Amino acid sequence: MNKILNHKKILNNNVEMPQFGLGTYKMTNEEESLAAVKHALKIGYRHIDTAHIYKNHKIIANAIKESGVPRNEIFITSKIWITDFKEPEAAFDRILLELETDYIDLCLLHWFAPDWEKAYKLLEEKYLQKKVRAIGVSNFMVDQLQQLLKIAQVKPTVNQIELHPQLPCLEIVDFCNKNNIAITSWQTIMKGEVSKIGEIVEISEKYKVTPAQVALRWAWERGIIIIPKSVNNFRIEENCNIDNFKLSKEEIELINKLSPEVRLGPDPNNINEL
Numbered sequence: 001m002n003k004i005l006n007h008k009k010i011l012n013n014n015v016e017m018p019q020f021g022l023g024t025y026k027m028t029n030e031e032e033s034l035a036a037v038k039h040a041l042k043i044g045y046r047h048i049d050t051a052h053i054y055k056n057h058k059i060i061a062n063a064i065k066e067s068g069v070p071r072n073e074i075f076i077t078s079k080i081w082i083t084d085f086k087e088p089e090a091a092f093d094r095i096l097l098e099l100e101t102d103y104i105d106l107c108l109l110h111w112f113a114p115d116w117e118k119a120y121k122l123l124e125e126k127y128l129q130k131k132v133r134a135i136g137v138s139n140f141m142v143d144q145l146q147q148l149l150k151i152a153q154v155k156p157t158v159n160q161i162e163l164h165p166q167l168p169c170l171e172i173v174d175f176c177n178k179n180n181i182a183i184t185s186w187q188t189i190m191k192g193e194v195s196k197i198g199e200i201v202e203i204s205e206k207y208k209v210t211p212a213q214v215a216l217r218w219a220w221e222r223g224i225i226i227i228p229k230s231v232n233n234f235r236i237e238e239n240c241n242i243d244n245f246k247l248s249k250e251e252i253e254l255i256n257k258l259s260p261e262v263r264l265g266p267d268p269n270n271i272n273e274l
């Protein structure tokens with residue numbers, strides 16, 4: 001039994017969320033993605049991260065059906081895209097329809113964008129109707145979270161952000177820890193580019209693991225939820241195989257202080273980049 005895949009994070013509403021999951025951004029090739037999700041479920045992954053904008057809800061629904069794993073053993077996260085914030089109910093209902101489920105485990109607002117308040121209120125309603133087990137946001141910076149906390153009737157459980165060895169997000173992680181909001185990291189392995197960071201390569205050689213495993217273990221040890229994406233069976237297995245080594249405090253600190261900071265995705269303070 002893989003301890004990493006079985007480990008759960010307790011969210012601030014007491015819902016248990018597997019700390020390790022499968023990312024699915026760019027998984028749109030039907031045959032390849034179906035096989036990848038099925039393989040992940042077969043080896044014990046129980047958390048899948050998707051979004052309306054990834055256009056793969058139907059593939060994931062089929063993979064879950066074909067896997068034979070009961071729906072209630074799988075934690076599904078999806079996200080409402082910013083252009084749907086004006087009509088969030090239709091967007092939420094479409095997620096359920098496409099995923100062929102009558103509830104989702106976690107629903108996030110994908111970015112801080114106009115009408116986010118209206119969309120968050122809809123998530124609160126769906127939460128009270130038990131159509132979603134936990135609600136939260138993605139790509140919210142500290143000041144944006146502060147605005148949300150002022151109006152929220154239901155506290156966000158999760159903030160999913162770009163976080164990796166060249167963007168350790170110390171301030172926002174600290175803020176979320178203090179406010180009992182869990183952090184999910186996207187692009188933890190920088191799409192494989194962590195293998196170009198000398199310090200990470202050195203640590204990986206010491207423990208005889210890969211640079212991707214070092215980046216994942218670093219985030220894991222910081223208590224962060226990780227969702228590496230892969231369509232390759234070998235890498236799907238490699239990514240969750242991070243229980244046989246532990247980074248020292250000094251190594252975690254060293255990675256926390258790598259410079260310069262590099263942001264791979266859009267700047268959450270400038271959504272015009274989206």
Ligand SMILES: NC(=O)c1ccc[n+]([C@@H]2O[C@H](COP(=O)([O-])OP(=O)(O)OC[C@H]3O[C@@H](n4cnc5c(N)ncnc54)[C@H](OP(=O)(O)O)[C@@H]3O)[C@@H](O)[C@H]2O)c1
Binds near residue numbers: 110189
């Ligand atoms: N909330 C947001 O705004 C947001 C934004 C971006 C992503 N996300 C979520 O976060 C997930 C992860 O981010 P991501 O998919 O962009 O990037 P990622 O997980 O950092 O990297 C995925 C890429 O790295 C490759 N890869 C996977 N495992 C590897 C390994 N062990 N060694 C070397 N290369 C490896 C994959 O190729 P193969 O598939 O060929 O293995 C793929 O090209 C997404 O899938 C999505 O669910 C959220």
